[in-house]
Amino acid sequence: MVLSTGTISLKAPEGSKAIVVKNLYLSCDPYMRSRMTKSDKPSYVPSYNPGSAITGFGVAKVVDSDHSKFKEGDLVWGMTGWEEYSLITNPDTLFKIENTDVPLSYYTGLLGMPGMTAYVGFYEVCSPKKGENVFISAASGAVGQLVGQFAKLMGCYVVGSAGSKEKVNLLKSKFGFDAAFNYKEEQDLDAALKSYFPEGIDIYFENVGGKMLDAVLLNMKLHGRIAVCGMISQYNLEKPEGVHNLLNVIGKRIRMEGFLVFDYFHLYPKFLDLIIPNIKEGKITYVEDTAEGLHNAPGALIGLFTGRNVGKQVVVVAPVE
């Protein structure tokens, strides 16, 4: 990734239905890694084009609009460029921001794609029931921290794993997890899970893959569900690790289901109806890790894959005026 300088017209071409936005916040998300691998297979998001600006989710302010839905000054979130200003030629994919009495950066996380991911992954894919045992890996991340809070709101027993003492403390003290552990300090993940889930796991919200998934499979309960949201531990490997314990899927009648938030954006208004009051009443909280300035964006993105971020990784491009 290279930081480069260029010029852009701040006028949307007439008849283009495009808009020009000033980018305020950019979102660093694990799925972006897959866009850095050239693939001959169709993917849900196109590969990046070397030499072009990286694209990703962000919060932006409309500077000029040739589109009837948007006008100058509107705040939006959705796919934008990693640059100061972006020309967006398909603005129909953007969401207009109506609730502005919350931190605007939340629209990269809690109120944006990761928040929706947590919402649909938990409520639509996990089929949760009150009192069930829920395990979340990468639990302090942009998605995990919210899944845990949803599960607690539903009266579940919730345990999370994370990669540092600071994150583990956050899970317990800030997000209300019943327990949490640092996977890097556990010699035996199977034994760790057995100690936190003596009766087994009903729901596993999978964010990491590999060894953790293998250990979880040994500890699932009958009719358990695994919502496969991500496998961040595998994205930078030449060959993904082998998972050996899939036999458990049969005897325990486990449902393991991959999902992508992109299939569920029609539920966004329903999600906002649930989440906004909970934020205002202080029942849902959110932790962000902010990098200041576009020059810090590449490092912030790369840091995701070593777990450097504590909470949702955001890049602040420009102050909100």
Add this chain to the structure above:
Amino acid sequence: MVLSTGTISLKAPEGSKAIVVKNLYLSCDPYMRSRMTKSDKPSYVPSYNPGSAITGFGVAKVVDSDHSKFKEGDLVWGMTGWEEYSLITNPDTLFKIENTDVPLSYYTGLLGMPGMTAYVGFYEVCSPKKGENVFISAASGAVGQLVGQFAKLMGCYVVGSAGSKEKVNLLKSKFGFDAAFNYKEEQDLDAALKSYFPEGIDIYFENVGGKMLDAVLLNMKLHGRIAVCGMISQYNLEKPEGVHNLLNVIGKRIRMEGFLVFDYFHLYPKFLDLIIPNIKEGKITYVEDTAEGLHNAPGALIGLFTGRNVGKQVVVVAPVE
């Protein structure tokens, strides 16, 4: 396994609610392998007790009954012993055979547990739709041959894999599969699947696990479903093989679901209503591999795990009088 001789009273003890049966056909099924491993974990079927007769599904005739539901001469199928006569202390788990104008051995296969497995696995777990692309491994086995025929009845494109030329021919000539291949002759399972499924697989009926599952994951279509019925290639391994391609579960939104027929036996009457007319009209056919006599039963069971059987493996204990 040892063949031994003993005596049994042919009278059901008074007040015991037990029955005594003469065993006619015994079923060799892959799940029996798991019962030969002592496990500290609860399982859906108990481990075998060394020194006792093996139990399994079979077809039997009631010789004496202390149970109001059964009388001498009734034909039943369900859990019985690998012996000439068995005392069955919990006969409520048995099914009474009402349709006797089909081969009675079918109640170990087509009309028994494997048939029900194919039925619920395909219709209840796979969520099949007309015209979808269906792949079945161990496709000439007790379950696979029927899954393929169900899929053809629904208007799907159906391909099966099996372990010999004879089995492959059977799939194409007898069961109406659109195509079939011998996995032992394929150097590259991924390439083989790509040639049979240029547009990908909607439904994978999983009977084998390991390398085949890994290759299938590369070839699943978006929103594909994997019904995990068995993983016979893994049961005799010290450590199951690693499956490396689970990342596909996310991007392709794959649902992978383990199931056990034991959860679905309430659907048995519905299954018979579907299958009996289809058998009589010749729309569903079934191939059995029979071993004659109890002394050949151990070899028949072991043969399952090297694929020696062609079709459903049955042991004939006694001729039907």
